[in-house]
Amino acid sequence: MAVLVTGGAGYIGSHMVLALTDAGDDVVVLDNLSTGFEWAVAPAAKLVRGDIGDEDTVRQLIKAHKISSIVHFAGSIVVPDSVSDPLGYYLNNTVKSRALMHAAVKEGVENFIFSSTAAVYGNPRSLPVFESDEPAPISPYGTSKLMTELMLRDSHVAYGLNYIALRYFNVAGADPKGRSGQSTPRATHLIKVAAQTVLGQRQQMEVFGTDYDTPDGTCIRDYIHVSDLIAAHMDALSHLRKGGQSGIFNCGYGKGYSVFEVIKAVERASGKPVNAKIGPRRAGDPAGIVAGAQKVRDILGWQPKYDNLDFIVKSALDWERHLERRNAA
Numbered sequence: 001m002a003v004l005v006t007g008g009a010g011y012i013g014s015h016m017v018l019a020l021t022d023a024g025d026d027v028v029v030l031d032n033l034s035t036g037f038e039w040a041v042a043p044a045a046k047l048v049r050g051d052i053g054d055e056d057t058v059r060q061l062i063k064a065h066k067i068s069s070i071v072h073f074a075g076s077i078v079v080p081d082s083v084s085d086p087l088g089y090y091l092n093n094t095v096k097s098r099a100l101m102h103a104a105v106k107e108g109v110e111n112f113i114f115s116s117t118a119a120v121y122g123n124p125r126s127l128p129v130f131e132s133d134e135p136a137p138i139s140p141y142g143t144s145k146l147m148t149e150l151m152l153r154d155s156h157v158a159y160g161l162n163y164i165a166l167r168y169f170n171v172a173g174a175d176p177k178g179r180s181g182q183s184t185p186r187a188t189h190l191i192k193v194a195a196q197t198v199l200g201q202r203q204q205m206e207v208f209g210t211d212y213d214t215p216d217g218t219c220i221r222d223y224i225h226v227s228d229l230i231a232a233h234m235d236a237l238s239h240l241r242k243g244g245q246s247g248i249f250n251c252g253y254g255k256g257y258s259v260f261e262v263i264k265a266v267e268r269a270s271g272k273p274v275n276a277k278i279g280p281r282r283a284g285d286p287a288g289i290v291a292g293a294q295k296v297r298d299i300l301g302w303q304p305k306y307d308n309l310d311f312i313v314k315s316a317l318d319w320e321r322h323l324e325r326r327n328a329a
């Protein structure tokens, strides 16, 4: 019985493959390598280059490797891109997830773990946000993920597909053992961008909006270390394997930091100033979002280890330096 990890060559997926192979699971990765890297896939896993929307390929993989669980990371993740290309996002994130789910149902896969997002909440009326709050996405990205959650909910009822959807808050940092990290060269995520700027790989970064209704005027986010996020996936998988109930869980620490606070943390960790200029707001950005973070602890038994912004930023910086050395070699 193996685990199929879609998007396993990508940033978060590659950390899942490491955790699963470390735990002794058989892992098959399905990735089209559009943003992922072959080298990021743990050697103990089998990498298949292909598309999650290709049902025949997926069904054959499930049969050939006796896949009992799917952990589904593959998808498009840049909020502003989803605003300019909504149909591309609905194709990659919703239509193709439907194909993957259909293949899973047809082949009798038992468990399905899905990378959802805090973006399903949109601009919450109050913080923190809880899983029981009404979703109200303000970007096509958030909507595309919410639609997949709804398909999972209905497929659970109709076909008995067990699922856990994990709503990620802002994922950052890298494997503490230095085996993987956020490697997309044109990444848009704040901590990566700030790390690249302080290391001189970018001349300057931009702070997207200082006129939000927040204490320092910049957006507030709940940053979670990628290894803690993966620990929640491992907990979700063992929960489902033990026959636990399907459901939806926030993955964050329940603490918010502003863009300026993150930039200061990068300055502390590097000992250098970050060259940041103030710019206008970015389309699709909610002012603040912080997780109600208890349910994942109570039901899945999640125990985070890296709940510390300075540690997260340091591990992101370490990974950028590793990439610099790698690219120079």
Ligand code: UFG
Residues within 6 Å of the ligand: 077, 078, 079, 117, 118, 119, 120, 168, 169, 170, 171, 188, 189, 190, 191, 193, 205, 206, 207, 208, 209, 218, 219, 220, 221, 259, 282, 285, 289
């Ligand atoms: N930001 C900047 N400058 C940059 C990059 C980001 O000021 O160069 C700001 C953004 O405007 C935002 C904050 O930093 O206020 C965080 O932005 P990110 O791009 O790092 O992350 P997002 O909050 O847009 O999105 C991320 C994930 C989504 C997830 C969401 C949940 O990409 O998948 O967090 O909060 F849904």
